[in-house]
Amino acid sequence: MARPHIMFVQAQMIPWSRGLHGNARADVDCKTLSRDDTDDSASCIVRYPAGWQRSISERLDCHEEFLVLDGALEINGRLYEKHTYAFLPAGYLRERASSRHGCVLLDLFYGTPNLQHAAGSPRAASSQHASSTQHASSAQQTRSPASFDERLLVEYVNPLAMEWDPGLVDPQLARGVAIKPLRTDPYTGETSFLYCSPPHRVPPGMAKPQWTHPMVEELYTLEGDYVWGDLGRMQRGGYCWWRENVYHGPAGTDTGYNLFVRTVNGPLVNTFDTVKKPFSWDPPHRPVLPPELAPYGQPLPRQPNY
Numbered sequence: 001m002a003r004p005h006i007m008f009v010q011a012q013m014i015p016w017s018r019g020l021h022g023n024a025r026a027d028v029d030c031k032t033l034s035r036d037d038t039d040d041s042a043s044c045i046v047r048y049p050a051g052w053q054r055s056i057s058e059r060l061d062c063h064e065e066f067l068v069l070d071g072a073l074e075i076n077g078r079l080y081e082k083h084t085y086a087f088l089p090a091g092y093l094r095e096r097a098s099s100r101h102g103c104v105l106l107d108l109f110y111g112t113p114n115l116q117h118a119a120g121s122p123r124a125a126s127s128q129h130a131s132s133t134q135h136a137s138s139a140q141q142t143r144s145p146a147s148f149d150e151r152l153l154v155e156y157v158n159p160l161a162m163e164w165d166p167g168l169v170d171p172q173l174a175r176g177v178a179i180k181p182l183r184t185d186p187y188t189g190e191t192s193f194l195y196c197s198p199p200h201r202v203p204p205g206m207a208k209p210q211w212t213h214p215m216v217e218e219l220y221t222l223e224g225d226y227v228w229g230d231l232g233r234m235q236r237g238g239y240c241w242w243r244e245n246v247y248h249g250p251a252g253t254d255t256g257y258n259l260f261v262r263t264v265n266g267p268l269v270n271t272f273d274t275v276k277k278p279f280s281w282d283p284p285h286r287p288v289l290p291p292e293l294a295p296y297g298q299p300l301p302r303q304p305n306y
Helices: 126-133
Strands: 006-010 029-035 042-048 052-054 058-060 064-071 073-075 078-080 085-088 097-099 103-109 115-117 154-157 178-184 191-197 207-212 216-224 226-228 232-234 238-242 257-264 271-278
Touching (some): 029 238, 085 178
Antiparallel strands (some): 058 115, 064 103, 073 097
16 A cells, blocks of 8 residues: 555644664654555654663664754764754664754654664775666665665755755746755655745635645645645644645645655656635645544644734
């Protein structure tokens, strides 16, 4: 079945569990947002306790992509603070890691996060490996535990030091939105980026078409509200795994928003319906969820700003 269609769930409603679904990091807390039953890839919220540390060199045998939601995590002497980003390929050597005051990550695993210890291994042996994996999906490439593909490595991005770029946005979308690019996969064109909108961005005449994609679009709401005309109000902590060729919308925002967006199985392509539908800032809450997430499908209570 792979991952089911999820539109949308508030991460705040999902309970914490202990440890990841692989043999790595049994001493962290985890909320599983979505998980693939074919390759065991998963999207999670991972919470590191204050004082967490690893002093032994180690590698994961799957890719790990993360964005810091809160706190700070140090890996190989580099400090990842709030909203910093990394894509660490399978086999990437973590010589040491720690979190002094604790940390919470949006953590994406491209397979089972199993741990392989490594002592004194070379940091990378990539050129020979890259030639053998060219044109293969980054989520499915086979790697030696003693190497990683440097073409996939994005060791550190600080979005707070970047300008928003409206020129990267699909021109079919309403004006006023902008992007901060984080990563593009050199083999598949899959991409990860931050996507923002100012408040009061309503469709002209309060009507707008629904739309879809030929690839999966994954969304996590960092701040603000994203209003789906057919689903309800997704607030900060809202999560989507938007499957291929499923129409949703119209959508807009009265508050503004900042989203993390990732495409899976290809670059971002938007396909809009030809019919405009009426839009409201107060649609009924009716998320589309698989059975395992249905118990957590309640709306997040809205809080006044006074």
